[in-house]
Amino acid sequence: MANIMKKKIFYITTPIYYASGEPHIGHAYATVNADLIARYKREMGYSVFFLTGTDEHGEKIQKNAEKENIDVQKFVDRMADSFKKLWSDLGITNDDFIRTSEQRHVETVQKVFTKLLQQKDIYKGKYKGWYCTPCESFFTEGQLKEGHLCPDCGRECHEVEQEAYFLNCKKYVNKLLDFYKKNPNFVPDGKLNEMIKTFIEPGLEDLCITRTNFTWGVPVKEDPQHVVYVWIDALLNYISALGYMSNDESKFNEFWGKDSTIFQLAGREINRFHSIYWPILLFALNLRLPNTIFIHGLLVTRTGAKFSKSLGNAPKAGPIIEKYGLDALRYYLGREVILGDDGNFTAKQFVDRFNIDLVNNYGNLVNRTINMIRKYFKDGKLPSIYRYQNAKSRQVISAMKESIKKYKQEFDNYCPSKAFICAMDIVDRANKYIEDMTPWVLFKENKISLLKEVMYVLVESIRVSSLLLRPALINKADEALDQLGVPLEFRQFNTLNKNLCLNKLKVNAPSALFPRLDVDKETEYLASLIEAKK
Ligand SMILES: [Zn+2]
Structure with missing residues (x-):
């Protein structure tokens, strides 16, 4: 038997963060954990490519820029800079930072759209159904929670009708189910079951993948009053950043090739896109699937509230790093929470x-x-x-x-x-x-x-x-x-x-690595950063 050494290639991605607001500690949690894994793999001798970035298109971002009365490109430039600064402050070793408003990404999205249109995996039709504005997602009535609430975010949806392009999902649903069966750890910890129950068992609908009610997105070349649905746009970042369909596909061939171990982190609220539509897109493009879509939990406050900008309770990492050091925050974020669970x-x-x-x-x-x-x-x-x-x-x-x-x-x-x-x-x-x-x-x-x-x-x-x-x-x-x-x-x-x-x-002269903290004093100070802002 030939002695085949498995090549040690590892591709790791975080979700790209929605650039509708400034980053906070909730974003840091996933990225720090990805960085811990990337550093571990490098120590183990892997050739690692670690990608993060920002998701910069969509109605919500256009509206936020309008609210501030600033050009939307300038708005996302500012947000992307804040994310980049946070990652640099946290010692994140990402090899690339992809922004979906970048030309290299836009070109890949348009080429993918054209290819799928030509091979009839994308077709034009009429959309009638329910729309969640904050999620920018369409749903069928059956997918909604009681009271016409969004199955992803729980907010109220409204009824719409418009001309749109669709991704032929029905064509791939059996292939998808077959893949799940053969790869039981594709989405670990049983986090696929609910997706199958809610979205596939009732009959997976074709996905509406263009919008005409706003302009801030990747225009469909063949029909420019349509922009590509922000989620299809966003998912493609994982391969556009590697140069897929560009003049130089060498990185793509290495890190999306068959010898690579592909590990993708995604939050619970985007599980559906990563475990259902992302594989379907890859099937349609005749590309391999990732080894693992890992659904991570959330970091929450003491009262169990999720950190979010809209709740105004999300602390910035900067003052915590300044006071307690970079290593202490990285250690806490890695040690305190099991990556798949919610943590305090x-x-x-x-x-x-x-x-x-x-x-x-x-x-x-x-x-x-x-x-x-x-x-x-x-x-x-x-x-x-x-x-x-x-x-x-x-x-x-x-x-x-x-x-x-x-x-x-x-x-x-x-x-x-x-x-x-x-x-x-x-x-x-x-x-x-x-x-x-x-x-x-x-x-x-x-x-x-x-x-x-x-x-x-x-x-x-x-x-x-x-x-x-x-x-x-x-x-x-x-x-x-x-x-x-x-x-x-x-x-x-x-x-x-x-x-x-x-x-x-x-040995050399010792000096204390970490100063002992006064529990009462520091708890009070840190709490003023974290928990008072409600
Ligand atoms: Zn929603």
């Missing part, structure tokens, strides 16, 4: 997580260990050792190997939160090990050989946990490794299971 963002939880995980556990372990090495060994130089002789040491080291394995499994299942728990388990065990081994007693009793070993187990625990935490702690993990004097060649994931203790080590 509350002041108390943030301050507690900061003090418990980052100050008491991780920061304290680093500080204590460095201080002990400096105290017990001349010039902070730890002599080499060749194997661990004590049973407790060996236990800690073998439990660490188990944690590394589990960490990778959790990240491979797209669960940064549980992966970070595995990393923190290593830290917890190391702190416990200090209490068990009482190095200060070993020093007093001049048991230097065992003392050396204990220090090495601690160094190794810090080295490994720092590497595992580094997707979140993008500055502090390396700061810890610098203080510890860990050479650069021992800071790669492929050294996780190598023992650093064969090397000589010289």
Whole structure:
């Protein structure tokens, strides 16, 4: 049997954010988690392409610009800049930022429309039905919730009739159901069931994909008083950004090719478009489908209210980063919430997580260990050792190997939160090990050989946990490794299971990685940023 190495190619996308208002912490949650996964995959040796961007067309944006009495292009330019600034402030490592008002995107949308029109997957007809203005979505009466409410956002819909173009969805519905059956993890955690029940089982209607009641969109070349429905326009960003149907399709061929693992994050309210219409578009274009559409939850306030601009309760990330640091916010957003679920963002939880995980556990372990090495060994130089002789040491080291394995499994299942728990388990065990081994007693009793070993187990625990935490702690993990004097060649994931203790080590002066927060004072301050704005 031929030994085929699977190519390590990974394409990850966030939803593109609707540029109708300024970004807030709810947007940061999905993008930070995507960034954690992208960084993890790069550490694992994947060639990664990480895409985010802004969805800039549609009636709502046109209206918001009109309200401010500003040119709509200028309006979306400003919004796109705010999103870009937030991602840069958060250390997001996206490889591209796609804007749907960009020429490169508009061209792809028009070419796709023409192709599908020519092959009769798009046809002109008359639309009669129900319309949700905030969602810019049409529905049949059967799809509405009781009281003519929108099935996506729950607001009231109104009846309309207009000439429009349609995407032939009926043609692909069996193929779609077949695909779901063969790929049960396409939309994980059973989040496809409701879509099938609400939209497919009653009979999937062809989708109305053009609008004539406003102009801010991609014009249909063949019929310019129509603009392409914002959702069809938006979905195509995932391939327009890779250069699909452009002069240079090399990125598209690599990252949308058969060897690529394609992982797409989408919020619950856009599940329908990503799990039903996106596959149908790809079928019509004769392209492969993503491996995973991952429906993420929402970040909510203490009272369970969703963060949103319209509710006026959405904190900006800027002041939080300024006060508590970039790493702390990234760690909180990755650790506190399981990516598929809804999670809380509350002041108390943030301050507690900061003090418990980052100050008491991780920061304290680093500080204590460095201080002990400096105290017990001349010039902070730890002599080499060749194997661990004590049973407790060996236990800690073998439990660490188990944690590394589990960490990778959790990240491979797209669960940064549980992966970070595995990393923190290593830290917890190391702190416990200090209490068990009482190095200060070993020093007093001049048991230097065992003392050396204990220090090495601690160094190794810090080295490994720092590497595992580094997707979140993008500055502090390396700061810890610098203080510890860990050479650069021992800071790669492929050294996780190598023992650093064969090397000589010289530690540097320690300084606190995270300042302890005064719980009452900081909870009050943070709450004034988050929860008071109702
Ligand atoms: Zn709606």
